Amino acid sequence: MAGNSFGQLFRITTFGESHGEAIGVIIDGCPAQLPVDLEYIQSELDKRRPGQSKITTQRKESDTVQILSGIFDGKTTGTPIAMLIPNEDQRSKDYSHNVDVFRPSHADYTYQAKYGIRDHRGGGRSSARETAARVAAGAIAKLLLKTQGIDVVAHVSSVGRINAPNIEISDAQEFIDEREKNIVRCADPATAEEMIAHIDAVRKSGDTVGGKVTCFIKNCPVGLGEPVFDKLHADLGKAMLSINAVHGFEYGSGFEGSEMNGSEHNDLFIKNSKGEIMTRTNFSGGIQGGISNGMPIEFRVAFKPVATIMQSQPTVDSKGNEAEISGKGRHDPCVVPRAVPIVEAMAALVIADHWLRNRNSVLS
Template structure:
């Protein structure tokens, strides 16, 4: 199976299945002398782990990261960093009823046809359990970016038809503190309460609902991004679209920009001392595929979780019509746990492009 690696200079490869012994990641290209804060890495994983609240799957996993290589005395050595996360609470019997049936909107059918074999226990490699390895790698990328003053913040900005108001994004640390005070991970407390009530009702009805995550990346230097095919927003889009259940990505003004006139949408340059900025930021901090020094902003849309606690019509491997029942432990809404995954993938993209910037740009410092 190809497609298990991501990035060029800061490159990761993940491995493992939902119901295997462990999942893990190899990080290749992390520069030396980065402070590898294991408590921070674990705290990032804790934000993604299952069983953390009443609106997430009740699978009980500590998601305890074990660093096997690439560090010495708390710092990266410049050699590959290997991290494994043991699986502790597999209940493979929960999936025995679907071993020969195709779950609607899952990867069961496509995996079976493509490979001639599939791990029906939780979806195997197609399971969102794989994203824990990405979060561990993203935490290392964040520690590297911290040395360069780059901040990344994401939060749940929409669930179903509920939308949070636009944030005053001057203080990301304050927004982070507010976000972590509610189980939905929305930085607006009033909207978070409304979202939680709605998700709970959806869960009681045996259904699921999608949502949206908004992201801000701050203090990115001018010049990250490679024309023509490796534009910064193109790599961010690929990173986000690689996350389970993601069905949409937009940056800056996004689809709303298609309704505007050029005279409304153009970001006018101004100079304040030695700093050049723009009055508006419809470009989302990226112009011509290259960062322009403004905040990078984008939004990621997640579909409803495919497993619902209701009977659905489907077919089996013989092509016969049958019925499938939703069982097991699943999220009624994936976005509260996906916030940290979005941040992790964004960190991996920025870290990779920062290394390219330093390697290729005559103005890098």
């Protein structure tokens, strides 16, 4: 199966299925002598792992990462980094009801049509279980970016029609500390309580709900991104849209910008007290002409409601006969609380890759 690798210089390849022995990732292109904090990598995986709270799936996985290669004496060696995460709590019997029946809005039909075979146990390779490998790789990318003072932070900015107010970030760690005080991972405490109550009510009714994650990239230097096909926002968009259940991506002013006049939308250049060029506003979302301009990069990612609902729905079987299916097993009523570290990881992978590529853009 093609399409399992991402990035050019900082490149990852993930492998494994939801109900296989393990999932994992190989990172190629990470510079040597980067200090690797295993506790930090595990803490990132802990934010994504299942079974965290009443508003997430109750599948119990420790997501304990094993580093098999590429690290010596606590530092990267410049060789491929292999990371493995065993699957510990598979319950394949939970999926015996859909061996020959297609679940609505899942990848069952498309995989069967494309390959002539599919792993019905949790969707196999199409399962969001695969994203744990991305988070592990993204943690390495974030450690690399931290050496340059670049921070990638995100939070849940909406659940259904409940929207958090816009939040300014002065300190990345303070933002993360505030976000982690609640199980929905929203940095606004009052909105978080509303979101949690709504998700819990939806869960009890056997239904699911979508939401949005807003991500900020702080202290990104000017010049990352390529001018035509590898624009920075294009690569960020591809990264986000590769995440399970993502149905939308917008950066800066996004779709609202289409309703503004140019005189309102233009980001006027100024020089700050440090003599640095910046803009009065940031409708560009930190990216102009596909290249970072030094302002904070801000984008939003929209997640659809989880397709598996605990209600009976009409469908068809592999022969096209009418059938009925009802969700079973352990599933998230809303993916966005666990999607926060995935969004951060994919953003970090994009920025790390473009940072490495940009080092060769000017003869020094």
